[in-house]
Amino acid sequence: MVSWIGECIFYELFLLGFCGVLEPGKEYQEKNRLKKVIQFIPHLKEMKVNAVYLGPVFESTYHGYDTIDYFKIDKRLGTNEDFKELCDKLHDNDIKIVIDGVFNHVGRDFFAFKDLQENRDKSRYCSWFVNLNFNGNTPENDGFYYEPWNRCFDLVKLNVWNEEVCEYLFKALDFWVDEFKIDGVRIDAADSIDFSFFKKLRNHINYKKEDLWLMGEVIHGDYSRWANDEMLHTTTNYECYKGLYSSHNDRNYFEIAHSFRRQFEKGGIYEKLCLYNFVDNHDVNRLASVIKNPEHIYNIYTLLYTMPGIPSIYYGSEYGIKAIKGKNTDLPLRPELNIDTLKDGNKKLFKLICDLGEIRSKSQAIRHGTYSPIIIRNEQFVFLRKFKEQEIYVALNLDDKNVDINYNFSFHKAIDLLSGKEISIDGNISIEPYGALIISKDNSI
Secondary structure, three states: OOOOHHHOOEEEEEHHHHOOOOOOOOOOOOOOOOHHHHHHHHHHHHOOOOEEEEEOOEEEOOOOOOEEEEEEEOOOOOOHHHHHHHHHHHHHOOOEEEEEEOOOEEEOOOHHHHHHHHHHHHOOOHHHEOOOEOOOOOOOOOOOEOOEEOOEEEEEEEOOOOHHHHHHHHHHHHHHHHHHOOOEEEEOOHHHOOHHHHHHHHHHHHHHOOOOEEEEOOOOOOHHHOEOOOOEOEEEOHHHHHHHHHHHHOOOHHHHHHHHHHHHOOOOOOOOOOOEEEOOOOOOOOHHHHOOOHHHHHHHHHHHHHOOOEEEEEOOHHHOOOOOOEOOEOHHHOOOOOHHHHOOOOHHHHHHHHHHHHHHHHOHHHHHOEEEEEEEOOOEEEEEEEEOOEEEEEEEEOOOOOEEEEOOOOOOEEEEOOOOEEEEOOOEEEEOOOOEEEEEOOOOO
């Protein structure tokens, strides 16, 4: 595992949306819009964020994943020099940088595909693409067929079995490492890419930059098929993403507790992995729009920050903004936002996220400790994170009534790290309605 990743609290910025340049068909004046991110740095630090996932960044035609040029920042955001200034500022503030690696497919304006359109079967780039058929056609009426990603014909699938394609993509990755000193790559649509590509990629970075973090976007399946010593370092944790909100909507902590046990308990299938955890992102509805009871949002974020793995906040969700997908579009999930607008949101949630960031950044047990379930009920959940002699108990109640929990704790007096108050423990703790406790023996977390 890359040594620095376990220390991180991530913040995801969908740059094209955040900077307000996603309106379909609109021509945007070229200027440095990345200064907006630089102005956002104090906000990140207030939340104790020390890593950002910036996506997507390669020059594209529209939504960012239809890549035109792997060696240029999207011109709607600024220039390569502007992006270098941003990276320098982030690194000066001890914030790691992870960018989107869109290696599964390209846009129709990508140079090799343009050559294919012009020269058809005489193009030297025929072998760069998957399932070409010059006797077929597509909805784009090219007069030939190619394999798209997920039936989206604006995204042309690359042939990563082709060594020339791999060399081209690795050269592009080297460019972003050398020029901008990026710290990691989130590989888009990793579950659509052949495993052989990831083995070649891992071998490449082992020589280029061994501590470059590789995280794959994987929706379903056994994450260890992608994340292991030969391939990626980790993947997205969609299993727990679903369980975090649905266990609250169904008033059933057994659901998320089952996932935690399966994944993280001693002998769990991902005990050795540091998975990328989230409650929403640029592809799914905002958490505040999917929970049935708005009061449950606080316990969901408490779980996100105290469960094993890496927590990630999607921009704006720290203030509980709402959004659901539109018909055949993700645009509502990727809005333009300003910090002044955000401050009109859920201030209680933002304070909680700041407090959780402070607690997590100070606690070895929460960042690196083992996971053990203590009490699991439909509406209450208590678990232990332990690192060496440090023990942190997390206790949650999703009921609308005060609840007493009986358990023989190893100490009689403790601190609730969320409130900072001393609490008495004599075989019993009390949790407020919709409340949570993060219990430590003392303040030396």
